[in-house]
Amino acid sequence: MTNSNCSRRTALRAAAGAAAGGLTLAGGGAAARAGGRRGTTTFVVVTGASGTPGGIDALSLRGHRTVGVPLPGHRATDAQFAVDYQCPQDAASLATRPSPMAGVGLDAYTAAAVDVVRTVAGFGPVVLYGGSMGGATLNRVGNAVPHLVDRIVYDTAFCCVDLSCPEEYLATPEGSTSLGGDLADLIVADPAVIGAVRINYRTADRAALAKLKEVMMAGADDAEFHGLLACLQPDESPTVGREDSRVRADTWGRVPRTYIRHTADRMIPLALQDRMIAEADRLTPRNRFDVHTVDAPHAANAAQFGRIVDILDALPECRR
Numbered sequence: 259m260t261n262s263n264c265s266r267r268t269a270l271r272a273a274a275g276a277a278a279g280g281l282t283l284a285g286g287g288a289a290a291r292a293g294g295r296r297g298t299t300t301f302v303v304v305t306g307a308s309g310t311p312g313g314i315d316a317l318s319l320r321g322h323r324t325v326g327v328p329l330p331g332h333r334a335t336d337a338q339f340a341v342d343y344q345c346p347q348d349a350a351s352l353a354t355r356p357s358p359m360a361g362v363g364l365d366a367y368t369a370a371a372v373d374v375v376r377t378v379a380g381f382g383p384v385v386l387y388g389g390s391m392g393g394a395t396l397n398r399v400g401n402a403v404p405h406l407v408d409r410i411v412y413d414t415a416f417c418c419v420d421l422s423c424p425e426e427y428l429a430t431p432e433g434s435t436s437l438g439g440d441l442a443d444l445i446v447a448d449p450a451v452i453g454a455v456r457i458n459y460r461t462a463d464r465a466a467l468a469k470l471k472e473v474m475m476a477g478a479d480d481a482e483f484h485g486l487l488a489c490l491q492p493d494e495s496p497t498v499g500r501e502d503s504r505v506r507a508d509t510w511g512r513v514p515r516t517y518i519r520h521t522a523d524r525m526i527p528l529a530l531q532d533r534m535i536a537e538a539d540r541l542t543p544r545n546r547f548d549v550h551t552v553d554a555p556h557a558a559n560a561a562q563f564g565r566i567v568d569i570l571d572a573l574p575e576c577r578r
Contacts (some may be wrong), residue, residue, distance in 0.1 A: 260332060264523050265292075266422040268570060269321045277395055278295070280459060283533075285561075288413060289565060293460055295383050295408065295417075296382060297321045297382025297383065298323050298381060298382045298386055298414055298439030299323065299382055299383045299384075299385060299408075299576050300322070300323040300325060300378040300382060300383070300385070301313070301322060301323070301324040301325070301387050301574050302325055302327060302374050302423040303325065303326045303327065303387050304311070304327050304329070304367075304377055304386070304387070305326065305327070305329065305332065305388070305389075305390040305392055306310070306389045306390030306391045306392045306415070307386060307387065307450050307494045307498075308457065308459070308490045308491050308493075309332070309489070309490065309491070310491055311326035311328050311329055312331065313326050314323050314387075314567070314570075315457045316564070316567045317570060317571065318326065318561075319430060320567075320571050321380070322571070322575075322576060323378070323382075325378065325511060327370050327374050327395075328374075329366075329369045329370055329507075330362045330366045330367065330370055330394075331357075331358050331359040331362040331366075331454075331493065332491055332506050336358040337358050338358060339479055339491070340355060340491055341428060341517070342355060343492060347458070347460070348380060349446065350521045350569060352456065352458070353446060353448070353452075353453065354447070354451060355447075355452060355483060356452055356453060357452045357453045357456065357492060358454075358493065359493045359495050360452070361453060361455025363501055364394055364395065364398060364497070364498050364503060366499040367394075367421060367495075367498065368399060368402065369500065371386075371398075371399045372399055372402055372403055372433050372456065373396050375399060375407060376403070379406040383576075384407050384409075385406050385407075385408060385409045385410075385411060385573060385575050385576075386410045386411070387410075387411040387413065387570070388413065388415050388446050388565070389412075389413040389414055389415045389425060390414065390415055390416070390526065391415075391416060391418055391499060391503075392415055393415030393416035393418075393500070393503075394418065394426070394499070394503035395413050396410050396412065396415065396417075397417065397418055397504065397505045397510060398503055399428075399525065400505060400509065400513050401505060401506050401510045402509070404509045407513050407515045408514070408575050409513065409515065409516060409574075409575050410510075410513050410515045411515070411516045411570065411573075412515070412516070412517045412567060413515075413518045413520075414519065414520040414523050414525075414526050414531060414556060416503070416534070417517070417527070417534040417535070417537075417569070418502075418503045418504045419505055419537035419538050419540075419541055420532060420537045421503065421504075422502045422504050422505075423499060423503055424500075425450050425501060425502075427534065430533065432512045432527060432532075432533045433526075435524075435527045436488075436524065436526065437469075437472060437473045437524040437525065438473060440469045440473055443463075443466050444457045444458050444459070444461060444470065445510075445524065449470065449496040451479060452493075454493040454496055455494045455495075455496050456490065456492050456493050457492055459487045459492060460487070460492075468550045470487075471483050471525060472522050474486065474555065474556050475556070475557045476522065476524060477522070477559070478559045479559075482559045495548060505538065505541070505565075507541050507542050511541060511545060513545075514545065514548070514564070515547050515548065516547065516548045516549075517531070517535050517548070517549050517574065518550050518551075518567075518569060519532070519533075519535075519549065519552070520554045520556060520568060521551060521552070521553050522553060522554060522555045523554075523555055523556045524555060524556060526556065526557040534549050535549060537567060550569045552565050552566055552569075554566075
């Protein structure tokens with residue numbers, strides 16, 4: 259994985275419409291048809307690449323329900339962490355041990371997320387939230403079960419409209435300034451051998467860590483950065499970033515949506531975020547993104563994430 263495709267794929271994993279536009283919200287979104295579902299809002303959280311599934315405690319403390327989607331390959335029982343990843347690391351084993359992500363793709367991620375959405379939809383409004391590569395799953399879920407989702411929130415996440423997948427967006431002029439390709443040195447196995455992209459987030463190489471911090475969390479103190487690394491899983495699907503996740507106006511386009519821009523994102527540059535917002539608004543001009551902006555890198559620190567929580571807590575689905 260030393261060519262340009264490798265660099266793009268790495269960028270997506272490090273830490274991610276046939277019908278015409280012009281649909282109105284009254285055209286069939288869940289909230290519109292039901293007159294606004296009552297009950298406690300549930301945030302269904304889809305992690306980005308290498309993330310560990312989980313909810314958002316700060317939202318639970320404000321009275322909302324939050325639940326993480328147990329993405330296949332990322333669950334606690336999926337053996338992401340093995341002895342060879344501990345210290346001292348076994349480089350030979352890391353390079354050859356088969357991954358729990360082998361054979362896992364976007365269909366499996368989507369099925370897991372849809373299952374959670376179906377489970378919680380009877381209790382009140384459902385807000386589907388995700389960041390980075392998690393956007394590919396949000397797109398697919400919005401296409402599959404728009405009647406069960408009251409809002410989709412993209413937190414500096416991939417929203418594929420004119421192009422089919424995240425990797426294609428990173429290859430655009432707007433994506434050309436992404437630093438994700440700088441993470442290639444952290445890959446410790448051939449994906450064709452282990453069935454996954456395996457990144458060594460526990461490296462002690464200070465130069466590699468400095469690059470990773472610049473890409474993911476520039477400006478954060480070391481304590482928060484190292485805390486982020488401790489939560490990242492080494493293996494990620496080699497296919498999710500290049501599978502078709504284009505949104506559709508007749509399904510996804512019926513759901514109210516929010517985009518949270520990160521002005522200092524070096525993984526998904528701000529210009530690329532704005533391109534995806536503009537494409538989506540052209541697809542459904544009568545159901546445009548509700549856009550918010552946070553001065554944050556790709557992975558927000560605690561103070562920056564507090565502002566994101568304020569945005570989420572103020573959504574219409576939380577004010578009923």
